[in-house]
Amino acid sequence: MIRMPAPKFAILVAVASAMAIFSPGQSRPSAALNAGKAWTPPKTSWGDPDLQGMWPGTDLLGTPLQRDPKLGTRALLNDDEYTQKEARAKLVGDDAKDLPGVNIGSPIWWLEYGKPTRQASLIVDPPDGRIPPLTPEAIKLGEARDAKFHLTYGVERKVHGSNESWIDDVLALVEPYESNLYDRCISRGVIGSILPGEPGGYNLGNQIIQAPGLVVIRYEMIHETRVIPVDGRPHVGSGVRSYMGDPVGHWEGSTLVVETTNFLGGKLGLLSNGGGTPYSDDLVLTERFTRGSEHTLNYEAIINDPKTYTKPWKIAFPLHLNPNYQMVEYACHEGNYALEDILRGVYAEQTAAESAGKAAK
């Protein structure tokens, strides 16, 4: 292969990560260096807490949404587990060829690893780091979907509390006309847009821009932008529904609190890329953005959808500032030849099957 120049991106991530402060419970040399220095969160010229900047999720890559059940309620990896995770993130080229799971998609060493976190899962509540069980109503809906598409995920759903995101890949094969919103390059939903991908992802840029009365969040993939009013206005009427919902924000001290409602239910799930069990119209997301240090933005989201989940659950993780991260446009609907190929492929198969059927008669 051609030797590529050392990617500046990787170096910059390393520098940014080294400067950043870890999430609670973790230790890092820079944390010790900063100890004793009072840090005052910056403010915008109009007096709001200043969260602006590029906050890519690269450090989260390799951290699963749901915790490995064998870790129980242990939220952080131990030294051995962390060393393994760190080594995996550094693997390149031939050294990575034996990694499991590289047989479909870009090679794992192409992904945008930053400094791995010690978090054992992105879900922090319930304490076992697992999605709570689905409600009987949601299980019924899921079973109806399984029956419609001849899938057999009932057991999976009951055991894991939710479909895993790859069910959509399976669905693309069984029923290509039902391609999900991600495959169609339309949306990954709010949570699906900020999760790093499970187990791997790319285009992990998140950017915050502020103006008086507004906070704007851009997600690199799929070029999604949320315009969040922080001027005290109420939510729009309940008849207005959308994939990304209606966000309304306010400040609690230096924390931005965003409540998002008015979702269009039954379309997207809350796993990476909007996969998993579709949430209902009643989903209420409560997100908190708090600048923990100059280089750290602590993010958390409480997911409350009583029609789908038997109790609320919460994800939380730190994002690290990387002013040198550049978003690449991800407008992909227009150039999505893949979907065209998938549909042409199934049409060709159907035509061939019909011809074979006629010949047999």
Added chain:
Amino acid sequence: MGFGALCAGVLLIALPLRAHHSFAAEFDGNKPVRIEGKVTEMEWINPHAWIHIDVVDPDGKVTNWMVECGPPGILIRRGFTKKSLEVGTEVIAQGYQAKSGSFRANASSITFKDGRRLFVGGSNPDLQENQGKH
């Protein structure tokens, strides 16, 4: 349904690294292709970049193939630039043809005439094998 169920079974065993689009839904794992010719265009588009290659058969007939790569964001961040693959460059791409039978295929890497290899990031079941060769 029989075919779908079969593919679904294969996919479950493979437990994929989540690609944006399923390889098995788009390409035919039983149709390996070797595409040798000159690059006519590189489309820097999402969700996958595409390389167009003119292939000349022994009778002189020219067929323009399209080869699916990874997303531009991944290519750019790994140092792939406009100059990495100029129009007119002679390359060989090995991958799998689209299930539709059209002149489209995927590739995880392409090879130049002098043997150098350039990763292009497309999904490909042969990826591990390819990684071991360079």
